[in-house]
Amino acid sequence: MMEITLQHYLVLSTLLFTIGLIGVMRRKNLLMLFFATEILLNAVNIAFAAISSYYGDLTGQMFAFFIIAIAASEVAVGLGLLVLWYKRTGKIDLDAMTSMRG
């Protein structure tokens, strides 16, 4: 069978990124929106690891580590805000968050 090149990994990464973007576009529930952003971050991580491996350079892996750290803190703060919002209003839909509309 044919060899797996860098392009294969980049195509896969693009595909997963597009799936994540579709999720961001169609979700109204904020929790599901968070899931879609996790997919986006993971797709980018694959591209970083692949480029790092094919160029024999560790910088890509380092960036992937920092992305994982940022994703973890994003989830902690985001879920905290989400729980707070749910306790106050009982809804986590995006449409309900229009309190600043003039």
Add this chain to the structure above:
Amino acid sequence: MEAIAFYTFAILTTVMFTITVLTNHALYALSALAAGMIFISAFFFLLGADFLGAIQIIVYTGAVMALYAFGMMFFDTTRVVVESRTSPQIVFGLSGLAALTVVAIFTAPIVSGNIEALYPAIEGVGNSQMVGMVLFTKYLIPFEVAAVMLLVAMIAGIILAGKKMDHSLTLMKEEEIERQNNEKAQV
């Protein structure tokens, strides 16, 4: 062999993430996302980034997914999620953005054809050891900043989610809980 593994895991990840994005049940979305995260770590092992693969399993499926699972206990997850009908302008704009991303990702390696390894991999040294050598020399300050950021995020999470949790439901008596619920119902 590598090709078989790559295509198998590529199909599995794509299917899992598609389920996550398209399903109307939060519980299915969570489970599919966790499975997809584990399958993604397989790519890291295929690429020789063993440490990153282990971190992916531990942090994403261990910590992030557990956090989501605990968070979902607060929300009504059995309800079917209603989806929005976004305006065509937004869909058009975001699709254009996605297409631009595709072009950028594909042209970036071609443009920078003369790329040179900044921290080249050393022969005969394992991946974890190499990661440690680079992380604790060249990337020490970002590493420490990331640690402080995680601490700040932890404090923020505790303060945000822990509000109005000053009375413990496990230590209260049954009558007290009932009285409180009645008060809530009256308000």
